[in-house]
Amino acid sequence: MILEMKVPSPGESIKEVEIATWLVKDGDYVEKDQAIAEVDSDKATLELPAEASGIITLKAEEGDAVAVGAVVCLIDTSASKPSGSSEVSEPAKEEAKAEAPKAEAPKKEEVKAAPAPVAATSYAAQTPSPAAKKY
16 A cells, blocks of 8 residues: 655644655655654754655655645555565664663762762751741
């Protein structure tokens, strides 16, 4: 099934947006909710997420002004995920796992550090706040 992706309305008074950059290429496989493009309006830059998983066909070029509600790309939802992209995902997951223990080590050191003692002669010691003085 071919899904037409239309430009959502970024605001009530905005009628047109500009395709700033495509984050994917024509013919790429995209996952649902993956950011596929950045669009500029008069007020903000927004990411356009994929509405479904499949192979994308771009219908607008970077720099094109596109009306809100216009079709900017098609997603073929009947296409299966290419086997090559799963191989790329697995090493990335392994790298993330390898980096995770390194990130945990500094946390353990921080736990060992004792908090700095508050000097008994500071202004706050033995002096009530103005709100506390009222009671």
